[in-house]
Amino acid sequence: MTTQTQAHSESHVHRDDIGARLGMWLFLFTELILFGGMFLVYSIYRFTHPEEFHVAAKELNTIIGTFNTIILLTSSLTMALSIVAIQKDNKRLSIFFQFLTILLALFFMVNKFFEWSIKFHHGIYPGSDTLLNEKSGEILFFGLYYVMTGLHGLHVIVGVAMIAFMMRFTSNGVVTHDNFIKLENTGLYWHLVDIIWIFLFPLFYLIT
Amino acid sequence: MKENNVQHEHSPSYGIYILVWLGLLALTGLTVAVAGLDIGRFTVATAMIIASAKAFLVLTIFMHLKSESKTFTVFVIVALFFLAISFILLFADYSFK
Numbered sequence: 001m002t003t004q005t006q007a008h009s010e011s012h013v014h015r016d017d018i019g020a021r022l023g024m025w026l027f028l029f030t031e032l033i034l035f036g037g038m039f040l041v042y043s044i045y046r047f048t049h050p051e052e053f054h055v056a057a058k059e060l061n062t063i064i065g066t067f068n069t070i071i072l073l074t075s076s077l078t079m080a081l082s083i084v085a086i087q088k089d090n091k092r093l094s095i096f097f098q099f100l101t102i103l104l105a106l107f108f109m110v111n112k113f114f115e116w117s118i119k120f121h122h123g124i125y126p127g128s129d130t131l132l133n134e135k136s137g138e139i140l141f142f143g144l145y146y147v148m149t150g151l152h153g154l155h156v157i158v159g160v161a162m163i164a165f166m167m168r169f170t171s172n173g174v175v176t177h178d179n180f181i182k183l184e185n186t187g188l189y190w191h192l193v194d195i196i197w198i199f200l201f202p203l204f205y206l207i208t
Numbered sequence: 209m210k211e212n213n214v215q216h217e218h219s220p221s222y223g224i225y226i227l228v229w230l231g232l233l234a235l236t237g238l239t240v241a242v243a244g245l246d247i248g249r250f251t252v253a254t255a256m257i258i259a260s261a262k263a264f265l266v267l268t269i270f271m272h273l274k275s276e277s278k279t280f281t282v283f284v285i286v287a288l289f290f291l292a293i294s295f296i297l298l299f300a301d302y303s304f305k
Contacts, residue, residue, distance in 0.1 A: 018277070025280060029287040036291045040298055047302060062240070069236050077229040080270045084220040184272075191270045198262045201236075202255035206243035 017181045024185040028192050031155075035196050038148050042203060045140045052137025057207045059124065060145070061115060065205030068111050069197065075104035076194040079163070079187045089177035091170060098167045098183075101190070105160045112153055116146075145204055152200060155193045162186045228269045235262050 046053045082097030123130035126146055131139055166183050169175040175183045239258040243251065268274040273281055 021276070022280070022283070025283055029283075032287055032291060036294065040294055043295065044298060044302060047299070062243075066236065066240055070233065073229065073232045073236065076232075076266065076270055077225055080225045081222055084222050084225065087220040188271055191266050194270075195263045195266050198266070199256075199259050202239055202243070202259055206239065206255055207251070 015179070015181075017184075020181045020185065021188070024188050028188060031192055031196075035148075035151070038144070038151070039199065039203075042144050042148070045137070045144065046203075046207075049135075049137025049140060052135045053141050054207060056134075056138040056141035057204065059119070059122075059142075060205050061118075062205050064111055064115050065201055068108050069201045071104050071108045071111070072194050072197050075101045075108070076191050078104065079190045083180065083183055083187055086170065086175060086177055086180045086183060094183075095167055095170050098163050098170065102160050102163050102167075105156050105163075109153060109156060112149070148200060149204070152193065152196055155196070159186075159190050159193050162189060224269060228265050231265055232262055235265075 078097045078100040082094045082101065085091075085094035085097055119125065124142055125131065126143055131142055163186060166175060166186050169182055235258050239255055242254050242258070247254065267284065273284065
């Protein structure tokens with residue numbers, strides 16, 4: 001839209017920022033249903049296998065989990081600050097905050113990589129012999145752990161790509177102090193990813 | 209259509225976001241600390257209440273629901289309402305099996 005309309009004078013540009021944000025929220029609701037379905041499956045299996053979930057969760061490292069929670073919460077802060085910065089017409093600061101957000105997201109993924117590597121090293125991965133010899137509740141727990149944190153990780157990667165585009169848009173003037181809806185919607189997406197982790201963290205790491 | 213271009217009516221400030229971030233960190237500390245206590249079946253409920261409080265902060269401040277028009281809040285409440293129905297019906301079924 002922007003590339004086509006930039007040639008026109010400001011008064012002729014048709015914009016509907018509220019509509020754009022509402023559209024983003026509607027998309028976020030589909031994400032809510034996607035993850036909500038998984039949380040439903042989790043809650044039922046935890047209800048039917050409470051002891052086995054309890055035992056399986058002991059394998060997870062609470063310190064890495066807490067650390068990643070802090071990283072993701074901080075990345076949400078830097079994302080929100082980048083929007084304040086662009087509103088104040090401070091382009092460089094906005095780009096810097098977006099860069100910090102990407103950096104924190106990558107840090108999160110590196111931790112996730114080491115966490116999963118250690119699990120794999122211990123023979124705990126979907127379909128492994130070690131895991132298949134455990135009780136069914138433990139197999140379910142790790143199945144859900146890999147699918148839910150895996151899908152969340154995928155969202156983090158998508159978020160990084162989107163913020164990278166926003167850094168470019170901010171530097172070349174597509175995102176400006178009076179037209180930052182793209183950055184705003186990217187922020188909405190990023191905060192949703194944060195909210196999902198806010199629920200994943202206690203459900204997987206804190207049930208021991 | 210002109211008023212739809214107004215993104216946020218009040219002047220933005222960094223302070224509120226840093227304050228909310230500190231609140232989120234405090235709640236994270238709280239949930240980790242409470243998980244260490246042995247409070248039996250209240251463990252899950254406590255963890256979920258704290259997580260909901262954190263999600264509320266992110267939704268209202270970071271995601272700007274507080275400064276949006278009421279339409280947005282109604283949308284979010286309706287979406288959460290249907291998710292809640294799914295949970296209630298599922299557990300209504302499983303609890304009496």
